[in-house]
Ligand SMILES: O=C(O)[C@@H](CO)OP(=O)(O)O
């Protein structure tokens with residue numbers, strides 16, 4: 001009774017790029033949940049469709065009534081059934097009639113409303129009341145590729161992971177210290193640097209990949225020494241964005257690499273810089289090259305599939321069958337519902353793939369993924385380092401840790 005849905009409201013709000021997105025409120029007899037959908041710029045081909053034709057305005061004018069009339073009277077606690085109903089109303093394989101972003105916002109808001117109906121935070125509702133593990137924050141320091149301007153590096157994201165941090169506060173402040181350090185190292189190298197940032201709050205400098213890699217390494221070392229915490233460099237290469245159908249084109253560098261050269265290039269970066277994590281080093285259609293790199297470097301580095309798996313359990317299974325990677329990005333709006341997201345997390349864990357719950361480049365101040373990372377026991381959360389829409393999640397993790405009994409950092 002407490003969690004019976006009484007109303008569903010949908011509105012158009014701003015995302016961090018200034019584009020419209022969807023926010024949903026779900027009201028139950030004894031609770032309330034609100035969630036907003038993010039949007040990607042470097043999206044995977046096999047992701048569900050974010051918005052129906054007609055965009056957010058169509059959702060407000062037409063879709064809201066359809067969804068609310070189906071959901072009112074259902075129990076928010078029955079999230080599997082609700083997700084099923086949402087997919088049935090949509091009726092397409094890629095969720096293009098309601099839009100994956102609409103569905104994910106409804107699904108997340110419903111879960112939050114169910115949790116609130118029992119006076120629980122979402123992470124406890126999903127993961128149990130004894131949850132006490134906090135994920136490590138993978139913070140974005142330098143933006144390139146599709147998330148930055150023309151002269152920025154080709155590699156999309158230079159990230160860091162404060163693996164030596166003992167609690168979340170130490171971890172997020174270590175990341176912000178590295179961000180500041182990298183800013184001053186960039187200024188020292190390029191006196192014309194304006195301090196510009198990319199879509200995820202990382203610096204967007206006029207640097208080559210090599211220059212960015214060495215600044216990243218230096219900052220990890222120096223800040224690590226200053227704070228007495230080990231901080232490891234990580235990358236998201238977003239290689240699908242560079243793939244032209246036959247080779248990887250590094251525009252900024254003015255070079256192209258064939259498949260074998262790409263594998264060697266990534267392996268060399270992993271060895272030289274002691275990379276802890278490399279996401280999408282290979283384009284999304286090439287499971288074999290992914291597997292080859294994982295065979296070569298997977299014992300010392302997390303090789304993570306984002307565009308490759310698009311949070312889809314069936315596609316992940318294809319990857320598992322060939323040993324394509326050892327880690328997977330988890331973005332709820334790539335697959336559309338929270339229950340499907342969780343199914344993918346479970347499959348990943350059962351097969352030794354490290355799940356990394358992640359933001360999108362276009363975000364809102366919605367903090368839901370902080371709860372998902374904790375509730376789903378994802379040992380890493382990728383949600384930037386700075387910027388209002390990024391710190392919304394990081395600060396929520398600080399609050400979550402405060403409320404736990406005997407909190408500890410996850411096992412990585
Ligand atoms: O590639 C990525 O991992 C993400 C988030 O960092 O970017 P986008 O949301 O643009 O897909």
Ligand SMILES: [Mg+2]
Pocket residue numbers: 236238279280306307329
């Ligand atoms: Mg990615």
